[in-house]
Amino acid sequence: MKIQTHIDHLDSYRLYLKIIAATREYLNGKKYLEIDLPVLSPALIPESYLEVYETEFRYFDTKKKLYLTPSPELFLKRILAYGELDCYSLGKAFRNSEPESKLHSGEFTMLEFYKMHSSYMDIADELLGLMSHIASKLYGTNHITFQGKNISFAEWERMTVAEAFSRFADIDETDLFDGSRFMEQATKKGYITTGFTYEDVFSQIYSQEIEPNLGVRGYPTLLYDYPKEFAALAALNPDRKTAQRFEFYIGGVELGDCYSELTDPKEQEQRFQGEARKRRETGKSDHPIDKGFLEALKYGLKECAGIAIGFERLAMIFADISSIDALKLISI
Amino acid sequence: MKTFAGNLKRGEFVLYQGEIYQIQKADFYAPGKGSALMKARLKNVKNAKNVDFTYKSSESVETVDVESIEMQYLYKDTENLYFMNERTYNQYTIPYEVVGDLAQYLKEGNNYFVYVHNDEPLSLRPPASVRLKIIEAEEAAKGDTVSGAKKLAKLETGVSVMVPLFVKVGEIVAVNPETGEYSERVKE
Numbered sequence A: 001m002k003i004q005t006h007i008d009h010l011d012s013y014r015l016y017l018k019i020i021a022a023t024r025e026y027l028n029g030k031k032y033l034e035i036d037l038p039v040l041s042p043a044l045i046p047e048s049y050l051e052v053y054e055t056e057f058r059y060f061d062t063k064k065k066l067y068l069t070p071s072p073e074l075f076l077k078r079i080l081a082y083g084e085l086d087c088y089s090l091g092k093a094f095r096n097s098e099p100e101s102k103l104h105s106g107e108f109t110m111l112e113f114y115k116m117h118s119s120y121m122d123i124a125d126e127l128l129g130l131m132s133h134i135a136s137k138l139y140g141t142n143h144i145t146f147q148g149k150n151i152s153f154a155e156w157e158r159m160t161v162a163e164a165f166s167r168f169a170d171i172d173e174t175d176l177f178d179g180s181r182f183m184e185q186a187t188k189k190g191y192i193t194t195g196f197t198y199e200d201v202f203s204q205i206y207s208q209e210i211e212p213n214l215g216v217r218g219y220p221t222l223l224y225d226y227p228k229e230f231a232a233l234a235a236l237n238p239d240r241k242t243a244q245r246f247e248f249y250i251g252g253v254e255l256g257d258c259y260s261e262l263t264d265p266k267e268q269e270q271r272f273q274g275e276a277r278k279r280r281e282t283g284k285s286d287h288p289i290d291k292g293f294l295e296a297l298k299y300g301l302k303e304c305a306g307i308a309i310g311f312e313r314l315a316m317i318f319a320d321i322s323s324i325d326a327l328k329l330i331s332i
Numbered sequence B: 001m002k003t004f005a006g007n008l009k010r011g012e013f014v015l016y017q018g019e020i021y022q023i024q025k026a027d028f029y030a031p032g033k034g035s036a037l038m039k040a041r042l043k044n045v046k047n048a049k050n051v052d053f054t055y056k057s058s059e060s061v062e063t064v065d066v067e068s069i070e071m072q073y074l075y076k077d078t079e080n081l082y083f084m085n086e087r088t089y090n091q092y093t094i095p096y097e098v099v100g101d102l103a104q105y106l107k108e109g110n111n112y113f114v115y116v117h118n119d120e121p122l123s124l125r126p127p128a129s130v131r132l133k134i135i136e137a138e139e140a141a142k143g144d145t146v147s148g149a150k151k152l153a154k155l156e157t158g159v160s161v162m163v164p165l166f167v168k169v170g171e172i173v174a175v176n177p178e179t180g181e182y183s184e185r186v187k188e
Helices: A007-028 A074-081 A118-140 A160-169 A178-188 A198-213 A264-279 A292-300 A311-318 B096-105
Strands: A054-058 A062-068 A088-096 A107-116 A142-146 A149-150 A158-159 A221-227 A244-251 A253-260 A306-311 B003-006 B012-018 B018-028 B037-044 B050-056 B060-062 B067-076 B080-084 B091-095 B110-115 B120-125 B130-137 B152-153 B160-164 B174-178 B179-184
Touching: A007 A088, A007 A118, A054 B067, A074 A088, A074 A107, A074 A292, A074 A306, A107 A118, A107 A311, A118 A142, A118 A244, A118 A306, A118 A311, A142 A158, A142 A311, A160 A198, A160 A221, A178 A198, A198 B037, A198 B050, A253 A311, A306 B060, A311 B050, B012 B060, B037 B091, B060 B091, B080 B096, B080 B160, B091 B110, B091 B120, B096 B120, B120 B160, B160 B174, B160 B179
Parallel strands: A158 A221
Antiparallel strands: A054 A062, A088 A107, A107 A306, A142 A149, A221 A244, A244 A253, A253 A306, B003 B060, B012 B018, B018 B037, B037 B050, B067 B080, B067 B110, B080 B091, B110 B120, B130 B152, B130 B174, B152 B160, B174 B179
């Protein structure tokens, strides 16, 4: 790794700053409170597929492990439980074991915003409003051009995950929600399934066959209702098979991830234990589980929903460039 | 040999669905649900067709040892192109359909790199640029000074490409043989 300076990226960097300003203007105008947060934490939410950066606080013989936060969610949920405030944070998030690529950086900027008394579909409306606002501030229009294609923010193209698998991967709903039938279909398609989980193979087919078809028909695509295996911190739908989660796409690029938040502390604790077990099984760093987060849920988290957006990716789309690198003046 | 898909690098050769492909690009991707992935673009060395495939990053991939050997291009007939390894004097045959449009830019007697696996020639490594003489070209009309204007010119191998108006018959130009695009005029 090497520190690199890219003064030639100044134009796209200036555009990036405008997108930040437009985002703050929109959210502040809607009375979301911006929360300035730490990036170090002594405990984290266990997420089985994320590796974290560890460091240490030292003072004489006192040593205390600290972790760079992979997302601000653990902090913001406390604000939601104790303060019942619509809020957001725009700051750095850190993920280890993720080499630099066109859409990835181990250190990146994340926008998270949460709205009280809302579900994931209320966030979808808010998000469309935010993207419209950015387009209008940048270009004075309600649409943008990304890689030669026009994308309008007049509405969403909405699709459930089950519809997308049937339409683009030829896997019907019965097979999608049945682990062994799904793996059979995947094997037939030529994917390697031995030694991999349903989640792994789902992820591979999703990325290979579904994602390139999202956000490519004139509107951003809202893909919603993921199998419960991908619920993470999301509330389940009444069918108990799917979670109230959506992801949104422009030009085949995943930009963000939204849930109706799970507010039941007991279920959350069980999911945490499951995720922590998977972390140990896959040899990931065994960090302490954030008990204070569960305390906050016990205190009482009212119905709410929130979204995490990879901010450089969103800016990349609005700047019509194909790599997040091209936004940066300094990179490592 | 086997490697994790997460370690794949541009330029490596792998076995994909029973055929040999070269990695054109390999980009790490972590969707945050399920396995981390490696999004690769693979080029079939036999028919030069590109395929996009997403590997799980911890999936095992069979890599193939392919050498790139400099050889002299001898001649062609209606079906094949013939090359000779100048160190061993062994001759290698590559079918026309494998070399494809690239064949139009190859000059007999010149050296090119041939991909070889187990002493079998697979295909030709496309040169970044070829230098060829212009044998026919239209005269530039006087007063035609539109910047960027081009004309058609026939190269010594028989293929025609677009060149800037100032380029004349007998001059040598550098051309990208994969796109047919003129890059510059060069001295002999």
